[in-house]
Amino acid sequence: MTLIRIGGPAALICAATYIVGFVLLLSVLAPLGYGTGQIDPAAVVAFTAENAGLMIAWHSIIYVLNALALAVLVVALHARLTIVTPAWAETTRAIGLIWAALVLGAGMIANVTVEETVRLSATDPEAAVALWRVLHAVELGLGGGNEIAGGVWILGVSLAAWGARVLPRPVSGLGVLVGASGLLTVLPPLGDATGAIFGLGAILWFLGTGFALLRGSNPPH
Incomplete structure (x- = not known):
């Protein structure tokens, strides 16, 4: 291959991690205020103390696994774009790897947060x-509360792919x-709504990109 x-497959894994994230947000974690912007910290700590394994698994999927798959996808798209638009390819690779690093860092901090709050809550x-x-x-600042890096990368890749027809x-x-919706998450009044649009739209974009890469059609020279 x-x-x-x-x-x-990397893109499809990214889509799957987003789906898992939304499913848990709208089900198990909904009573804690996740996904509404009204999280109850005391309730989260109490829930985490009883369900530390679930929280670590959730963070590992939506952050760590996502970041690792994203890094592979970034390099793969760079390889495809570099055939027809080398400058755009290099630019998007740099931004994409920065995003992957931020997401990975958010996941590592989120898991440490679980460990430390469980220990201290006793x-x-x-x-x-x-x-x-x-x-x-800190976790939200790196990768969970805004989508600036992700928005710029998806926007840049999509613009380059549009022009190069890859x-x-x-x-x-x-x-x-x-990508544009990701950039709008920086605006507080629009953060929650545009964040949801970014997440749901990214699922479709990852799926579309994943299937396109699996087909392996060659970009025009």
Whole structure:
């Protein structure tokens, strides 16, 4: 299997991690306020103390696994784009790898947050809540609360792919909209809504990109 085709499964894995994230947000984690912007820190710490394994598994899927698959996808798309647009290929690879690193860092911090809050909650629940607040803010800053890096990368890749015709036009067009919504997450009044649009749109974009790479059609020279 060529590097470009390896990007196909990587993209599908990225889509799957987003789906897992949304499913848990809308089910098990919904009573804690996840996905509404009104998270109850005390309830989260209490839930985490009883379900540490679930939280670590969730973070490992939505952050760690996603970041590793994303890094492979970034390199695969770079290989495809570099044939016809080398400058864009290099630029998007740099931005994409930065995004992957940020997501991986967010996952590592999220898992450490679980470990430390569980340990501290046994003796000082209030301190555990305070610690969770601080570390959760760091997690959100890196990869969970805004989508600037992801928005720029998907937007850049999609614009390059549109011009070079290395992805189907509908996929590239969707990527432009998804990337733009990611950039809008920096605006507080729009953060939650555009974040949801980015996440749901990214699932479709990853799926479309994944299937296109699996087909392995060669870009025009």
